[in-house]
Amino acid sequence: MAALGHLQRLEAEAIFILREVVATCDKPVLLYSIGKDSAVLLHLAQKAFYPAKLPFPLLHVDTGWKFREMIAFRDETVARLGLDLIVHINPDGVAAGISPLASGSQVHTDVMKTQGLKQALDQHGFDAAFGGARRDEEKSRAKERIFSLRTVDHRWDPKGQRPEPWALFNTRKLKGESFRVFPLSNWTEADVWSYIAQEKIPVVPLYFAAPRPVVQRAGTLIMRDDERLVLQPDEVVETRMVRFRTLGCYPLTGAVESTATTLEEIIAEMSGSRVSERQGRVIDHDGAASMEAKKQEGYF
């Protein structure tokens, strides 16, 4: 009997986790953020419940500042696969005119992402939310359980996590508590790309290099996706061959110069890269323990 390959093991583990939630939780939802990890998560969810349709809806917490290509890809995916998608955008944030440019990345992320997510989960009464986060992304994520228990207020208690032996997940919780569940916990960025290549999973074209309009801002290349990105006096829009390693709100997401236009080239480029995936994320650098702090407040 041949030993299972590395990706096979990861795939089986993720499918097991997805099924465990559906078998034991009342109202699960899949947080769909449109990026590559979400694409893999969605693909695995479809495999887990085949031939049935997904037994839970997708939730996209929009901020109004995603790349236009992301939204187009999202709608095309939902239509192609016949999915049930909920889009939530924090109405209070919209009313207050919150934007990553005017309000700063911290306020924007807190109001539009963290508060928006909590609103949507509470409104629909979801008790388990799948996310595509990976432990290799960031040092506090490396510490998080696969079933991450959240309080009634969605808080994470990093110092009091439940022990989690083997694949025996304790799916019991008190009324009002919920789980964030991470089936891709043990995947690395390289695993995700290898799996996308192996399974031919469609991803947003922004991951592939193309000539795009960018400006240099605070050492980061920001794509000017629409006119809301008002140029500073000394800034000029240049067309450069760039791609993105992660996707988020466009004014907060740095592009990398690249010529990788195929999956093979992306994988080759990544294995030679000397900087981490999240380096292009402005919000990760807001403070030493910023991801942990955001998670404690209810962020993914």
Place this chain on the structure above:
Amino acid sequence: MRPALTAHGDSGDFVAASPQIALLRFITCGSVDDGKSTLIGRILFEAGAVFEDQLEALDRDSRKFGTVDGGRDFALLVDGLSAEREQGITIDVAYRYFATPRRSFIVADTPGHEQYTRNMATGASTADCAVILIDARMGVLPQTRRHSFIVSLVGVKRIVVAINKMDLVDCDQRVFETIAKDYRQAVAGLGFETIDVIPVSARDGDNIRQASARMPWYQGPTLLTWLETVDMSEAAAEGEQGVFPVQYVNRPDHLFRGFAGTVATGRVAVGDGVVSLPSMRQSRVARIVTADGDWPQAEAGQAVTLTLGDEIDTSRGDVLVVQPRTGIVQVRRQGTARVLVTGDQPLRVGGAYEIKLATATAQTVISAIHHVVDIETYRPGMADDLPMNAIGQISLRLDRPVPMTAYRDSAVLGGFILIDRISRQTVAFGFMDADVADLPVGKSDELTRPLVNLRDRLLGPSGSVLRRQRLEAVSWRLTGALVLAVVMAGLDLPLPVIGTVVLADLLVRPVLKVLHHHVWQTARQPAPALSDLDQGDGI
């Protein structure tokens, strides 16, 4: 079984004969401040898994929180929680990933503090092998022994001992040899198959990837080489029982009814006859459905959906076992198990919990606590309860029959957790034993054990509801007899008469009651069904 103690540097193990696993999961463990996190940080760095921006952040953090004067504190790469960085300790397990040209690795860096033992055990539970760290200045400490015990409890057979901070003992070979000998002695009874020992300096990188120039007397593999080459061929015994715990019934419409799950052991193939436990209904595997098309068979670890030839009633928590049966999976209503207590409240006899074993859940009561393991000597001792972090052996009664195996036969069907019914917390990790008969008995209580057993049989286990009830019954009986004697004395009956009546009341009635009870027991016995399976009637 005596563990084979290979000499450090013995390269016999490093010849790969059978297909090696591509992904190795290991942990670092040991006592507080032995340098576990530093070691992992160092390994990540040496393996090229630390990116430039992360290295810059590390240098910033080292200046701010670092414990290494003017240098890089590699532990900060791994200790990712703000409380950990501020206190310079590890609180919870960190999972990190790296690859070399030979293997991919998932490493769990576990905390050394006793208070966080449950987090260490979380990391250990999924490990294929373990790196046990020992501070060269401190030698084998209680926490080294505790972690070694937990590592053996979860079934890890191959360990490597990294004797760390050799730089602080002048890279002295004698210090190394002494600790290596002490350690081997300390864990001689734990059943490890190989114990290799490597002298390292995690801070400076000696014998991590590069052989140390300061320790030319050490000729064995470096730590990374050991990890890349440790023999982990999955010795999957041909003919292992095909076992499939049903995780979820997939029923999109009335035409399709599939049993989704992950093959626990062996293999399941289309056409195989299967028995569904505990119902004992039989059927045949009709299809193995996956999104990539139907498969002819599925192997241990693969997540698939089975359809069966007959409409048998099977649901989550049931286990499909491929015919012919080998007797490994048993349907039981009770079990003896070793437990590691993870809850704040001690486990007590009479305590009621929810048990989760594979995909099954049931209600359970602790019917006895047999012993607690002394972490210094590994000897079992008597205990009335098992407090947090204790390891002991208990018996459990379940409210319904559950298919299970001994933990040593399958972690999937022999490992369980106990869940508190009110707080919903995980209060213990459990490891099912094969049989109640082979309870290890500690030297200290060899003499008292038969007496204790007799007492427990007559009165019920200590602290149990049963014992209270029995004691209450005895006291009621004696009070009754006393009242009878007083009444008869008041009636001026002669002493021999009083004596006879009281004695008859005390003895004859219970005997009659027992006989009567016995008659009813036999009459009420159900037809040879599930309850008969409880005692080892293997499927």
